[in-house]
Amino acid sequence: MTEAVVTLDLAGVGDKADLMDRCARDLSLPDWFGRNWDALADVLRDPGFWPEAAVEAGIVVVVRNWERYAGARPEQWAVAREVFSEASAVTVALALGGTSE
Numbered sequence: 001m002t003e004a005v006v007t008l009d010l011a012g013v014g015d016k017a018d019l020m021d022r023c024a025r026d027l028s029l030p031d032w033f034g035r036n037w038d039a040l041a042d043v044l045r046d047p048g049f050w051p052e053a054a055v056e057a058g059i060v061v062v063v064r065n066w067e068r069y070a071g072a073r074p075e076q077w078a079v080a081r082e083v084f085s086e087a088s089a090v091t092v093a094l095a096l097g098g099t100s101e
Helices: 017-024 035-043 053-058 065-071 072-087
Strands: 005-007 059-064 090-095
Touching: 005 017, 005 053, 017 072, 035 072, 053 059, 065 072
Parallel strands: 005 059, 059 090
Antiparallel strands: none
16 A cells, blocks of 8 residues: 655744644644644544544655744744654654755
């Protein structure tokens, strides 16, 4: 089976609120998503949230254009990386290379 790839594009994200909004949009999170670190961690650990076929194939979330946010908000980025690294329902990969900004 082929992995399901989802792109989380952080271009233009300036703070935690922007990051949570972008996660909600790009990851198609439900309206009840709490827009906080714990809620994001819960979604990334919950295979029941993701379509069953995608979980079986393997889900990869590719984070693009993260460098500017990481540089501007290093403390928030450290928490985001921790949340991403503890994801168990998906694989999170940071894209390296050119940015759109």
